[in-house]
Amino acid sequence: MAMTGPRPILSFMQKHPRWSQLLTLGLFFLAWEIAARFFVDKMFLSPPSRVYGEIGRVFGTKGVPDALWLTLFELSIAFAISVVIGLVIGLSVGLGTFARRSFMPIILLLYGIPQITILPLFILYFGIGAPSKIAFGVTHGMFPIILTIVAGVQNLKPVLMTSARSMGASRWHILRYVIFPHMIPSFFAGLRLGMTGVLLGVLLAELYVSTAGIGHFTSMFTQSFDPTRLLGLISVLAVMAIALNEMVRRAETHFSRWKS
């Protein structure tokens, strides 16, 4: 019975989606391993076993650990600044009808600009060090946070405001007990999108500057045809990005529970 078609595979997938995903990843790495060992030039691709086995060589390269720590530092600072700016602008624009109507089109217009075109300007203004990367991360991270906060405040049912006011709540009370709790789900959704933006901005700037930091090492490994170390460095950065994304996503599901 060799010709049973795809039915057994599909029913296995249906019953064990997790296992099927792991198997798919396993097959992918196996294909990569075989391709790299037997078919592709060693100058361009390294098998995953070798990348993993020689990850110590990446950390052993002088300056790489510092560059990785610096990137993590830039990501955290850029994220913190994006959150503060996003909250301040998002609340001040979102809470006033007039302010929203006047400034939202401007914010949307700025958000629509491909910011990558002004990356060289950031380097000219802030230098090749951490400040330019943080600044570029902030300009990518703050817009999604502003937009989700404005949207979250906008969704507030007017009846909640009216009833709070009719019961004699002050402005501060409304902000503290009506607006803030209501905002929490969209706030955390904004944080998640903001983190995606910050990662993009900081990594773009890091890769752009080829004389220092991560960009220096990626171009060095590329020019010396060292795919083992290049893949190792990229994997470490990818793990860093996944961990940060996951932290924000966990926070989002944790703090948005009460709504559902």
Add this chain to the structure above:
Amino acid sequence: MSGFHGSILPATKREKMASRAVQLSFVVALGGLWYFATNHWGVNPLLLPKPQLVFVELADILRSGEFWPDLVLTLSELGAAFAISLSLGLIIGFLVSLSPALVKVFEPLIAAVYAVPIILFLPLYVLFFGLGAPSKIALGATISFFPIVLNTIAGFISVEKVYVTAARSMGASPTMLVRYVLVPGAFPVILTGLRMGFTVALFSIIGSETIASLAGLGHRIVHLAEAMEMARMFAYIVFVIGIAATLNQLVSWLEKKGTSWR
């Protein structure tokens, strides 16, 4: 802040005028600040060029037509990247949507990979394909593949089962089912994915030209930045933003047109 409590009344004509006035004065203030800072307050022209010089340079770029080679290269990279991600995204998305089991396994997998900043692949692609157009096309195709494939899956599984059952019971063949039920039903969601894919492909191609390349609009801006030709660089930034805005406008218009026939 009179509207603090979130008025639900529609905006009156006067309020709309006031909003327009605020927007206009914001733009005028920004322009004025730029003009006075560079012309009268002695801001270093190597940091910020005079707006009138930028205008002269922009006019020169447009008149001389020197932007054509870069523009054509960037747009053909965009076209190639989008063609690849469109065909792969639609085909793989459709195949995955054929069975609930496949959706259950592959949709989370694809979404998880999409959470990694794909810009990290750029150094790899430069190693594989060199500094020329192929590495830009590969990056643009990779980045735009994800919104397209995810929206294609979402689109096809959003088609209500009742329609599929009804069509089948009326004797529709699999081809007819796809042509008259599945594709029209999934179309709006897929179209949204295509628009998103197009936009990210455009941005990532300009981005990869900025980071590592030999030619193209992004490369031109970097080149002028390194030569410290600030006025011309600003003019090119304005030009590229204009191109991007035009393309995005065009794609949104196509999306609206594509969904309005329903």
